[in-house]
Amino acid sequence: MDGQTRQNFKGEAMDVEVSVDWRGRACKPNKHGGMRAAVFVLGIQAFEIMAIAAVGNNLITYVFNEMHYPLSKSANVVTNFIGTVFLLSLLGGFLSDSYLGSFWTMLIFGFVELSGFILLSVQAHLPQLRPPQCNMLSKEVQCPEANGLKALIFFVALYLVALGSGCLKPNMISHGADQFRKDDPKQSKKLSTYFNTAYFSFCVGELIALTVLVYVQTRSGMDVGFGVSAAAMALGLMCLVSGAVFYRNKPPQGSIFAPIAKVLVAAFTKRKQVCPSNTDMLHGSQTNPVRKTDASNLLHTEKFRFLDKACIRSSSPSTTKESPWQLCTVTEVEQVKILLSVVPIFACTIIFNTILAQLQTFSVQQGVVMDTRLTPTFSIPPASLQSIPYLLMLLLVPLYETAFVPLARRLTGNPSGVSPLQRVGVGLFTVTFSMVSAALVERKRRNSHHPISIFWITPQFLIFGVSEMFTAVGLIEFFYKQSLAGMQSFLTAMTYCSYSFGFFLSSVLVALVNRVTSGGGHGHGHDGGWLGENDLNKDRLDLFYWVLAGLSVLNFFNYLFWSRWYSYNPSLSPNPASVGDYADVEPV
Known part of the structure; x- marks a missing residue:
């Protein structure tokens, strides 16, 4: 954007919403923006989540079997990686709002993520870049961990992916939402529909990753699987660039x-x-x-x-x-004041994402020691079970948008049907039952004399999927609608930062639980603690799930307090109900 356009933007931003096209010229309402432009953003979102989900959701298998890290350490490698992805979303939001703009931020860091996938594929393909093959479940053989150059290459590749994906995530959501003018009542009403469509796109990417790509990883090897992720990321970048002529771009406004x-x-x-x-x-x-x-x-x-x-x-x-x-x-x-006010709401979603961390680590390992056979000749990859909630969401999200929202809109007068804070509250309440189900199934599995079917762990994924539809979409919509001029990407990044803290908290909880329950195991005979062994038949994963269920209940009541405390600035929304639900509006 040239100096004159920037000066015009600063002068006009106080009155109308200003956006520019890819050349830095003022946008035309009939040519730029709208759902036509947002479709290209939804495209890169689907391909990017397809690429990163295929890696993240099955990464524990690669770290445990190929890099030879112990089970608890492998789980922490995965949670730290995913936590870093979401923490770096703050960097992406800051660079976008302050200096680069969302389009250029996505383009630059998209290529960074692509380079990480390529390096992972190269390492997984070349035996000299990995430790010698070894059976980690064998008690007779000591398997050496990856170290030195092998570990360095692995973590460099992994965190190139984290850097690229983290900086992409908040900008995909905010750039897509920026295609709808807030000062146009017709387009403003489409924002809620866009957020639901964005979640639908996310579910499509996750579903393909957890079925097709995880199957490729299982049957053809992780090197091929990482290569397919690289190809998906390349397609996403092509989709992003293809829509450049249609985008409404928010000019960066300097340091936020x-x-x-x-x-x-x-x-x-x-x-x-x-x-x-x-x-x-x-x-x-x-x-x-x-x-x-x-x-x-x-x-x-x-x-x-x-x-x-x-x-x-x-x-x-x-x-x-x-x-x-x-x-x-x-x-x-x-x-x-608005920034300070949203912090407690953000904090209340951390436990929710700690539960998500278990479904991507320990629940996958649960599936490994269960009966995975669907037919005598076909077995289900354990990581693919995470596709079940997304398959359900492909049915529920359109139903939510076409049936529930119109009905709720007539009852509440809210354009979104229910407010974002109410939607988050429903999700935080239901996620507790995911851990209750996980604890009961794990106890049944441990007490069974024969391996039980892997489909027993389906309910914990289904319940979490429903709760995520409410929590994730509600939180993104809440932050975007409360965002200020020039801070849309950064505030949207706070949603992903919650994921980061949730995954980091998971690592802390695993270490803390092992430390507290070690030294005799309080009658359970586990010197290493509930999660200190590499064998789930000896660990007490069911008790760890009960701890998380209890924390989730406490977190829900904590959320009720803060959502009632929260009050919005009436200048940000023409309809109070669209933002606050439990909150009382203070007279001004």
Whole structure:
């Protein structure tokens, strides 16, 4: 974007929503944006999730069998990798909003991810880059772990994939949503439909990854499987570039942290000031309730009143004009209040994603020691069981959009049917039953004298799939609708950051549980703790699942408190019900 366009954007952003085409020129409503442009973004989302899911969901098998890491360490390698992917989404959101824009961020880091897949495929194909083949389940043979150059190549490849995927994820969602103008009522109503369609695209990618690609990995080898992931990523990049002429691109607006820092510095500098009882005395206060879809005229709210001190004008007669680091507007302060307000909601989804980590690690290993035969000649790859909820979602998501939303819309008057916070709450409630089911099935498996069918672990995946449809989509919609001008990608990245913390917490919980339950196992005879062995028949995975179920119940009640506490700024939405559900709107 040239200097003149950037200057025009800064001047006009206070009044209308401004976007540019791939050449940096103003967009035309009949040529740019809309679902036609969003389809290309949905395409790269489907191919990218197809590529990364085929690796992430079956990675524990490769790390355990080929790299020869112990089971608990293998699980931590996987959770740390996936956690890093989602943590790096903050970097992708920051670069997009501040400097590169979402399209260029996706293009650059898409090639980074592609290089990681290629390097993984090369390592899996060349025996000299892996430890010698060995049976990890054999007690007579000591299998050496991958170390030195072999470990270095593996982790470099793995974290190139993590860097690329992490920086892509928030931008795919926000760039697709940016194709719908918030200042156009007709297109604004399509946002909720887009988020449901994006989740449908995600499910398609996951389903193909967990069936076709995992089958290829199992039958043809991980080198071929990683190669197919690389091919899928290349197709995704081609899809992204193909839609370039149709995109509405939000211009980057410089560092998103500078305005936040100004408010915090000004509030700290004037911490001894007393806030006026009449909020109209605050600098930049809006007296008329103007509804806008950008953040140019945010109204004052009552939470975090200590930040209002940044809006108090200096009483010193010698002060003629205060710098932006000493005096902020109400709108600037309210932007920071919104960021602080969404943090507790974000934190309440961490336990949810800790449960997801178990389904991608220990539940896969459950399937390995169960009867995987579908017919005498065909066995189901254990990782493919994770495709069951996505198969269900391919049926439920269109039904939700075409049947439930119109009915709920008539009952609630909410354009989305139910508010994003209500949707998240339903998901956090139902996910508990996924761990209850997992614990009961694991106990049945351990007590059985013969291997039971792998389909016994289907319910835990099904229940989680339903809860994810509510939680994941609701959280993304919530963050995007509460996002401020120039921060859509960064706030969307907070959704993925929740995944990151969830997977990192899983690693911490595994280590903590092993430490607490070691030394005799409290009557269970496990010196290494509940998860300290490489044999699930000796571990107590069922007890670990019960711990997670209990944490999930506590987390749900914690969420109820914070969702009731949360209050939105009425300037961000013309329909209060579309954002807040438990929250009471404070008078302004």
